[in-house]
Amino acid sequence: MSIGSRLESFLAARVGRPVRVSALSRKSGGASRETYLFEAEWEGSEKRGFVLRRDPVASLLESDRSHEYRVLEAARSLGVPVPAVRWLELGREALDRPFFVMERVDGMVTPPTFPQAYPDEMRERCAEDFVSILAAIHRADWRAAGFGFLDAPAPGPEAARRAVDLWRGIFEKDRIEPNPVLTRAFEWLEENLPSSDQVTLVHADYRSGNYLHESDGRITAMLDWEMAHLGDPHEDLGWAAMPYWSSGGRICGLLSLEDFVARWESATGLRVDPARLRFYQVLGTAKMMAIALTGVRNLCEARTCEPTLAIVGLLNGRLAREVLELIGAGTPATGAR
């Protein structure tokens, strides 16, 4: 039975009447979930667009199934634009692997950096929303907003410690050969753990490529919340400001780092600590390398044949140079033989 027919059966059981699914298509990207777009209609409801996010056989990132669903549910109460989630299925009977369905939001996707060729007015509007949505996430009273199911780190170095332990653990589990650059990066992170008394909601994958926007640049939905947690807001700032996502001197292809920091400080009333920002740029770069290594392992051990995993794995060479530059190691000035 096709995935469309099986989806019809699943939805029919949920809405209590026959459902017709059409225009089902798999979307590329979404390296940690299989993403399908489809339309569905049933008696008493007009045809509407939905998105199915299903666990892949193997992915760049292995994350908890229900976590993203619960985070998305709670994120709507913050007033930030996120898709409305509709159904979560953790069993394997319906579609072989766990999945959830959310309502489709109109908008364009960008690559991981906002294209330089797009009009300046569009970029400016996108940049404005990019910062204001991030500020809303960081300003949120996460307890009142229903994020109490997330585990809050204690003030001090715990948020940084948790993040380093998480990504070092994934690196050590998934590497299939020694990777001294990442070992060195994690060594630097261990030596430079910052303290923080700010505990906020952290999106943890906040960058271009993970939002939808209108042709005027207005962001219609912030996506990919699967890694969201409570931690230091600098984690989102450092991730967005990684050299890997930058182009044309603009973070995420949107705005200068100085502008990003100034707007975020103004919108949150918080101050950016440059040392913590750098720490989380290093962590973000190491995290991206670890994520890529998970994909490489899945590819090399034949759990998947997706060519994008090979491409992302090859791009680790660029991340290696960037992380060494960030920690001031092995640059031509210090490393020439």
Added chain:
Amino acid sequence: MRPDLDDVLSAVQRLLQAEVMPSVADPFVAEQVMYASLLLEYAKKAWPIEHQAVSEEHRDLDATLRALMPLLAALPGAVAADLLREVRAHLSATAAEGSASLDAVLARDREGRGLLDRAIPLGRASSEPAGADARAKLRATVDAYLGRAARRQEAAIALLGFTW
């Protein structure tokens, strides 16, 4: 001898572009075929210079491990002493191998990078005065190698012609 690797990869690439791609209706699958073709193009460009890249990495790794030996010897403790023994054994085995197969060289280099990996924590700053100079030099030596290796990798991925 023809067909050489370039001929073979080019034929597969043409097959994907001329025969497979036009018959694919699903945009997701079409995109995967496009990426597969991109990787074939990368393989075509990378393979002719792969031996140079492997050889350069091998020589650099060898020289770096040799440079680490006196530094490991100057460090106190059993961890440094054990690692020094393994580095010495690795370098002796590498020298004894002579003109080994590509697979053997790659395996040997993976082992060498594993030794380097284990040397990294030994460069950690410490309040212990014994070996302070060796620790600092060890870290600088490892960092210098990592920088050169990263630049080599980045030069190789430029052949991919894909980034954002």
